[in-house]
Amino acid sequence: GAGVSQSPSNKVTEKGKDVELRCDPISGHTALYWYRQSLGQGLEFLIYFQGNSAPDKSGLPSDRFSAERTGGSVSTLTIQRTQQEDSAVYLCASSSAWASYNEQFFGPGTRLTVL
């Protein structure tokens, strides 16, 4: 079946602009995660959605970052007033349900470059 998909695959933007990154999880997966992968910081958790519950936003680095998940499926990560330090690969993952031993399936990522 189809895996996790993300769009765009690459995004180049100017400092100060807003960007939206999209994630389509595996059909039927109720849990969705966003991570960020950068050279200096490695892989960092950003936000977690589980069904209709309030998301866990504890990993978002600033209030310029926000995310939503519509209809329990597609998710959008929005970064407002982008800064150069936001340059990274943004990864989305999904899993069938919450359990600490469940595999998270990752998408190919969106490479964000802020000039």
Add this chain to the structure above:
Amino acid sequence: AQSVSQHNHHVILSEAASLELGCNYSYGGTVNLFWYVQYPGQHLQLLLKYFSGDPLVKGIKGFEAEFIKSKFSFNLRKPSVQWSDTAEYFCAVPTGAGSYQLTFGKGTKLSVIP
């Protein structure tokens, strides 16, 4: 909070050499552990995981890992590497209030020379 550390940043091996990549987690109790792999140009995928039972876990592509509670370790092994194993390897542990977010190690880049 639970964390993992990977001590090898870059490992270079010749084909057919044996591989062991280190992963240590920070404290005991119930722990689930994962190894993920990222091949060049590809997305992260699961190699293997441990959540209970036999501490020797078999994964895909001939990889295995041993959970040693007394050493807080979950090292990844393969008896004979191939060029196609060239990739970056990440150890991960669930953390956070609900233990659903993964905390990853810094990763180990493996280069296999033909």
